Amino acid sequence: MPFTLATWNINSVRLREPIVVKLLEEERPDVLCLQECKSPVDKIPMEQFAALGYRHMIARGQKGYNGVAILSRLPIEDVGDKDFAGLGHARHVAGRLENGVTIHNFYVPAGGDVPDREVNEKFGQKLDYLTDMRDWFHADRPEKSVLVGDLNIAPREDDVWDHKKLLKVVSHTPIEVEHFADVMEAGGWSDVTRNDIPDGRLYSWWSYRAKDWDAADKGRRLDHVWATSDIKSSAHSSRVLRDARGWEKPSDHAPVFATFDL
Structure with missing residues (x-):
């Protein structure tokens, strides 16, 4: 049975509830994974989502920062x-x-x-976070799994608008790319998006600072869909919904989609 999944850093699910609704109405993914929800779980505006058929949600939240949620039209069990x-x-x-x-x-x-990391605690935390991900997947290698989200790293040269200019910019530095690759290897993960779209520049994030983000097109591919080796061949139809970056009161990220036949 095929199912379509989307991942989107929404940059406040309450502030951008209208465009979440727009995505659900127009694209109808079976599962939508959101990041940076910036909301306690009980404040996530589920009423409109449920009215569209997305009656299942598992989430972790905190006031004003971070936060992740999985909205689903299909029954889904919280596994931690x-x-x-x-x-x-x-x-x-x-x-x-x-x-x-x-x-x-x-x-x-x-x-x-x-x-x-010697002068920027947050950079050290990022590297430590990725190291812990690597160690967890190495110790308990996942099977029949999909990993999605805003991983805040653009790993390939064609995942950024200018490889040389961004080599010393956080999200594309060699040490981050190395940590990213270590996580993938530890879990036996495969880059679904690039398996389906192997060539050419591909972005999912454009800064709010750009006066005309679309014309300037100085993007980065920070949002990812991975699959374990046992199901990677079932994935197809990957795409980035670039138009969503231009919707009213947009997130600076665009949704990334993939379909799986399982």
């Missing part, structure tokens, strides 16, 4: 969360669909502005 790097942040939640697929929804720390 992990506090990577001991930050006490709502950055991970996992759910299991009735077809046995486990979905991990992640919001990896952004890492601040300076790529040096």
